[in-house]
Amino acid sequence: MSTDSPLIIALDYASLDAALCMADRLDPARCRLKVGKELFTRSGPDVVEALHGRGFEVFLDLKFHDIPNTVAGAVQAAAEQGVWMVNVHAGGGRRMMEAARERLQRHGLSTHLIAVTVLTSMEAEDLAEVGVGVTPAEQVERLAMLASQSGMDGVVCSAQEAARLRELCGESFLKVTPGIRPSFAVAGDQRRVMTPRDAMAAGSTHLVVGRPVTQADDPMAALAAIEAELAAG
Ligand SMILES: O=c1ccn([C@@H]2O[C@H](COP(=O)(O)O)[C@@H](O)[C@H]2O)c(=O)[nH]1
Numbered sequence: 001m002s003t004d005s006p007l008i009i010a011l012d013y014a015s016l017d018a019a020l021c022m023a024d025r026l027d028p029a030r031c032r033l034k035v036g037k038e039l040f041t042r043s044g045p046d047v048v049e050a051l052h053g054r055g056f057e058v059f060l061d062l063k064f065h066d067i068p069n070t071v072a073g074a075v076q077a078a079a080e081q082g083v084w085m086v087n088v089h090a091g092g093g094r095r096m097m098e099a100a101r102e103r104l105q106r107h108g109l110s111t112h113l114i115a116v117t118v119l120t121s122m123e124a125e126d127l128a129e130v131g132v133g134v135t136p137a138e139q140v141e142r143l144a145m146l147a148s149q150s151g152m153d154g155v156v157c158s159a160q161e162a163a164r165l166r167e168l169c170g171e172s173f174l175k176v177t178p179g180i181r182p183s184f185a186v187a188g189d190q191r192r193v194m195t196p197r198d199a200m201a202a203g204s205t206h207l208v209v210g211r212p213v214t215q216a217d218d219p220m221a222a223l224a225a226i227e228a229e230l231a232a233g
Contacts, residue, residue, distance in 0.1 A: 001055040006200065007031040007226065008059055008176070010210030016043040020050055022214055028055035030227070032084060034208060036061045048081050057084035059176075059208075063116050065089035068099035075100040079109035085176075087156060090115035090143035097150035112174065115147040116156040120179030123191045136192060137161055144169055158192035159199035159207075166203035178208035182226055185212035196226050197233040 009031050013019040019039050026033070033056045035047055040062060051058050060083040064071045071088055078086040088100055097115060104113055117140040118127065124135055132139055140161040145168060147155050154174020157165060162175045181193040188211065199207055209226065216222035 001028040002057060003029055003032060005029075005031050005227075006204065006206045006230070007223075008034050008206055008208045009213055009223070010034040010036060010061075010178070010208055011039055011047075012036055012210050012214065013039055014042060016047055016050070019043070019047060020054075022219065023051055023054055023056065025220060026056075026223070028057070031223070032057045032059060032206075034059040034061050034210075037063075045081055048083060052082060059083065059085040059087075061087055063087055063089050064100070065092045066096070068092075068096045071096050072099040072103035075111075075113065076103045076107060076109065079104055079107070079111035083111055085112040085114060087114045087116055090117050090147045090152075090155065094146060094150045097147060097152055101151035112153045113151075114154040114156060114174055114176055115143070115150075115152045117143040117147070117161075118157070120158045120177075120192045121189050126191075137164065141165070141168060144173075148173060154205065156208075159194035159202050159204045160192050162199065162203035171203075174205045175203055176206045176208060177204040178210075180207045180209045180212070182212055182222070182229060184222070184225065185216075195229070197229045200230060200233055 011019045011033050060078045064074045118136045140157050144155045144165050148169045156176045158179045159177040177199050179190040179193045187193050213219050213222045
């Protein structure tokens with residue numbers, strides 16, 4: 001089932017059972033689901049199949065980063081599982097991203113292919129420590145332009161950069177933004193955060209929300225509060 005909702009709920013769980021327990025409380029008409037490294041490493045393609053069986057569109061968030069041939073193969077494998085979206089690291093460079101795009105095209109696979117720019121958990125100090133001497137905003141712009149030129153459908157960035165990327169890369173270039181923190185949620189390890197409403201106003205096309213929903217005392221009430229905030233906006 002396809003949905004108009006911009007919400008992507010991150011199923012960061014340590015077991016298939018726990019993930020499906022949450023999925024069974026959610027509605028594929030109201031959100032998409034994201035499968036990340038922990039859950040996929042534990043349960044593999046079974047989780048994707050189980051979520052598809054429940055009618056959800058799945059973002060497989062494995063952030064591939066390797067030599068071009070390896071990433072192209074991994075992206076093809078993800079797309080052949082029928083996922084709605086898959087991602088690579090823009091830091092893998094132009095040739096890596098182009099190889100991934102070319103592989104999907106060659107096999108007629110329509111999965112959205114996006115690139116991670118700068119993780120939303122990082123701030124300027126973190127970038128400096130890994131040898132990047134510019135601000136997160138500058139690095140995101142640089143990587144988003146490279147991703148766009150390399151045929152990506154969009155990027156993962158923080159909502160704080162979405163407005164600028166809308167100017168640089170256009171409306172239709174996807175801006176998938178984690179680090180979403182409604183007023184009732186704590187930031188935790190996230191650094192470049194924004195509320196759901198502000199994120200949409202800034203130009204995010206999709207909002208990734210994990211713990212504010214999945215770790216809430218009442219996850220359904222938390223999700224409804226986010227939806228209400230978006231509807232009010
Ligand atoms: O830059 C990034 C890229 C991916 N993520 C992922 O999104 C969710 C966010 O979960 P919260 O619990 O809402 O913080 C998580 O799965 C990350 O792996 C990200 O946060 N930032």
